[in-house]
Amino acid sequence: MLIGEVARRSGVSARMLRHYESLGLVRPTGRTGSGYREYSSQDIRRIFHVESLRSLGLSLAEVGQALDDPGFTPSRLVENLIRQTRERIARETELLTRLQRIGAAEPSGWEDVLQIVALLQALGSDSAARRQRAALSSAEEGSLPVEALVEATLKENDPHVAGALRWALARSGEGGLALLAEGLESPVPEVRRRAVQSIAEVPDGEATALLEQALTGSDIVVRRCAALALGARGVADAVPALIDMIVDGANDVDAADALGTLAADPTLGDQIGTMLVDRLAAGAADASVRRRLTQALADIPGATTTRALAELSQDEDRAVALTATYLLKLRQAV
Incomplete structure (x- = not known):
């Protein structure tokens, strides 16, 4: 089969076929008496093999290696093609x-x-x-x-x-x-x-x-960050999480500040004071928790908070007692 017919049937241009020949990829088996290239059925099959491998992204050099090296293993080349x-x-x-x-x-x-x-x-x-x-x-x-x-x-x-x-x-x-x-x-x-x-x-x-x-998610760090932001925005739902932060000693100063902001609302002040006092009772055995909760009472108005500070001024932990006494004096001076 002459080059023109091969090009027509294979879809590979005559120019590309000549290029393949120059690279040694596909050499026509013979020549006619007039010197024209003549391709055998085996040559045409190789042309289709070349085109198939090129469609996978192989370079012409890689195609030649794949077709002519008896020891060539395709797995590594395919892995490289996947990576590329x-x-x-x-x-x-x-x-x-x-x-x-x-x-x-x-x-x-x-x-x-x-x-x-x-x-x-x-x-x-x-x-x-x-x-x-x-x-x-x-x-x-x-x-x-x-x-x-x-x-x-x-x-x-x-x-x-x-x-x-x-x-x-x-x-x-x-x-x-x-x-x-x-x-x-x-x-x-x-x-x-x-x-x-x-x-x-x-x-x-x-x-x-x-x-x-x-605030209701499973990530405790996300919950705490949300609680601080919501407290600053006056959202009451943040109060339990803020008190938990004080008890746990996680950003407790910021949490206490947020509670103080929320307690400025008269309808929330007593509720927050009661919740802090309840947690004081629950954590009475731990002096470090009492210290943080006592400090958090500083900006919480109301009789409940005042009574709690009076009791805490007699606390067995000296730091708790001194903090509560100081906060009581501040309230009396106002």
Whole structure:
């Protein structure tokens, strides 16, 4: 079969067939009397083998090795192809994500596009200082799409950069809350905790609703962060978790401050005082717990709290007694 007919039947151009011949991949078995290339059925079968291997992503050199080396084992080559394909997919996915984010920012010109690209590259930098500058720049100018900010926030380890990113997110509006809510469901504890910290800095009702959901979750660190944020927002449901934090000695000073904020509401002050006194009774054997709970009574008004301080001023633990006595004097001076 002559080269023109081979090209027509195989779909491989005559030019490519000549290239295969020059590389030694497919050599026509013979020549006609006029010197034209003549391919046998075996040659044509090899052409199809070459094309099949090329479709898997093999280079022409790898195709030649696969077809001509008797000791060649395909398993290692296939493993390499799988690895290379995954790497290529990852690169293409990253490019797609970047393009989508640029599109979401609705740039008005190439200057905007270049600025967004520069900020995205800075957020992925190994330099914490560069990431922080990018976050602060986005907070001031609102130039980054919220998806990029959320992704960067949920994976950021440096506390200074994380703070700048949370600030940028809080200024970006409500768009990031749905993505942060997904972060609360992450199987990775650190991602859940970064998500709740970011939600806590968004001052709106939808964020408060997400924090209330986090308050009932299984991650104790997430619950505590949500309780502190809800306490500052005046949400009474946070009170039990805040008292637990004081008993456990986990951010107990911040928890006591949040209780003091909540107790400013007359309808809550007595309830909080009663709950603290109840926990004092439950933890009476542990002096360190009594000390923390006594300190927490400082900003809780009401007769219940005053009576409890009077009893604590006679406590066997000197630190508890001195703290309670001091707090009683402050109340009497008011």
